[in-house]
Amino acid sequence: MIRVNKLSKLYGYTTAVSDLSFNIEKGEILGFLGPNGAGKTTTMRMLTCYLPPTSGSAEIFGFDILRDSMEVRRLIGYLPEKAPSYHELNVRDYLEFSAAMKGIPKNKIKRAIDYAIEKCGLAKEFKRTIGNLSKGYQQRVGIAQAIINNPEFLILDEPTIGLDPKQVLDIRELIKSIGAERTVLLSSHILPEVSQVCDRIIIINNGKLIAVDSPENLRQKLKKSALIVIKIRKQAGSPDIVNLLSKIEGVSDIRETTSSDSTIKLTVKSKPELDLREKIASKIVGNGFGLLEIYNEELTLEEIFMQLVTMEN
Numbered sequence: 001m002i003r004v005n006k007l008s009k010l011y012g013y014t015t016a017v018s019d020l021s022f023n024i025e026k027g028e029i030l031g032f033l034g035p036n037g038a039g040k041t042t043t044m045r046m047l048t049c050y051l052p053p054t055s056g057s058a059e060i061f062g063f064d065i066l067r068d069s070m071e072v073r074r075l076i077g078y079l080p081e082k083a084p085s086y087h088e089l090n091v092r093d094y095l096e097f098s099a100a101m102k103g104i105p106k107n108k109i110k111r112a113i114d115y116a117i118e119k120c121g122l123a124k125e126f127k128r129t130i131g132n133l134s135k136g137y138q139q140r141v142g143i144a145q146a147i148i149n150n151p152e153f154l155i156l157d158e159p160t161i162g163l164d165p166k167q168v169l170d171i172r173e174l175i176k177s178i179g180a181e182r183t184v185l186l187s188s189h190i191l192p193e194v195s196q197v198c199d200r201i202i203i204i205n206n207g208k209l210i211a212v213d214s215p216e217n218l219r220q221k222l223k224k225s226a227l228i229v230i231k232i233r234k235q236a237g238s239p240d241i242v243n244l245l246s247k248i249e250g251v252s253d254i255r256e257t258t259s260s261d262s263t264i265k266l267t268v269k270s271k272p273e274l275d276l277r278e279k280i281a282s283k284i285v286g287n288g289f290g291l292l293e294i295y296n297e298e299l300t301l302e303e304i305f306m307q308l309v310t311m312e313n
Contacts, residue, residue: 001026002047002153002183007056009042009207016042018207019056026061026152029179031198032187035309039207040187041081044155047185048078060153074103077151081158083142087131091122091141094130098145116144120174136167140174147178154184160193172197191301201301203308211308219299220272222307225252227297228268228277233290234261242266244283250274263292 002024009017017039024030034040045051047058049069057064063071086094095116099109117126120140125133130141139159146154159175160168168190175186175197188194194201195215202212211218232241242254245268253269270276277294284291299307 001059001061002185003059004043004047005057005059007043007046007058008054009039009046009051010054015207017046017053017204020204020207020209021056022202022209022212024153024183024185026183028200029175029184029186029198031194031201032185032204033191033194033201033305034204038204040204041157042207043204044078044157044185044187048076048155049073074149075152077146077149077154079142079146079154079156079159081161083139084145085130085138085141088129090129091117091126091133091144094141095126095144095148099148102149104149112148112150115150116148119147119178120144121170134167136163136170139163139167139171143171143174143178152182154178154182156184157187158189159186160188160190168193191305195301203305205309215301215304218304218308222299222304223272226270226272226274226276228270228280228294229257229265229297230268230280230284230294231263231265231292232284233263233292235288235290239287241284241287241289244287245280248276248279248283250276267297 004020004022007017007020008015020043032040042051046053047060047065049065049072052066057066060072060075063075065072089097092113095113096109099112104112117123120143122137122140122144125137130138133141143159156175160171163171172193175184178184179197186194186198200212200214203210241264242256245251245254250270251268252271255267256264257267258265268276268280277296281291281294
């Protein structure tokens with residue numbers, strides 16, 4: 001388990017991180033979110049022992065980042081936002097250099113390189129010069145150097161930044177595969193990526209923790225009302241559907257969002273603890289309308305993020 005306890009970092013009179021506390025369970029993929037300047041990168045640099053905290057502490061599987069920094073470094077793999085590499089080296093030479101820098105014994109370097117190359121899909125690229133690779137494959141090389149020491153804890157800072165949609169999907173699947181074997185802290189501005197890859201998310205703003213939970217739990221906590229979206233097929237001579245649905249107990253508002261010659265789309269609002277879909281469906285079908293779709297509209301991760309950051313400010 002990773003334990004972060006009241007971690008703070010000051011640069012002169014500027015507070016980058018303030019009393020930050022959270023845990024990451026072993027085997028968990030935790031998303032790390034926050035606006036630019038929120039303190040994400042500073043936090044990750046402290047966890048990797050690159051920066052000492054001003055106050056507070058953190059333990060990586062029982063090792064303190066200050067007292068046991070060398071042990072912590074052996075347990076960690078880190079991919080910064082700008083992947084570290086020497087563009088004049090080929091992939092294999094660079095990974096051999098990375099393995100030596102991480103203290104992997106000479107007799108185990110080949111096995112470590114083979115593992116990283118296989119895991120990151122670099123078998124056809126390992127003789128190529130890094131500078132000649134696509135951005136997506138350069139990111140794969142960056143991830144390969146991060147996992148070459150087979151770390152228990154992997155920290156990824158914006159691993160898909162600057163990639164095209166196909167490359168983003170490829171790296172996302174790679175992260176899922178790698179995350180099945182180790183604990184991962186993933187920082188990303190691509191919120192759907194975090195939602196699809198991570199078990200929980202932590203959101204910070206102005207260096208302070210503002211939320212840590214699963215996306216689903218955050219949706220429930222922030223939900224101010226239940227929104228049900230319905231699409232109905234019009235029928236000649238049918239009664240006023242808005243008037244009909246407004247009579248259902250618990251309905252607080254009905255809004256027509258789109259309409260055509262044959263269909264109507266409505267959003268029905270009620271209290272968050274109510275699920276009126278069954279009553280609404282029964283009323284629609286019982287009055288001769290064709291029910292084409294009905295579903296609860298959930299908060300997106302973007303909406304959760306914006307609500308929390310706006311509330312904090």
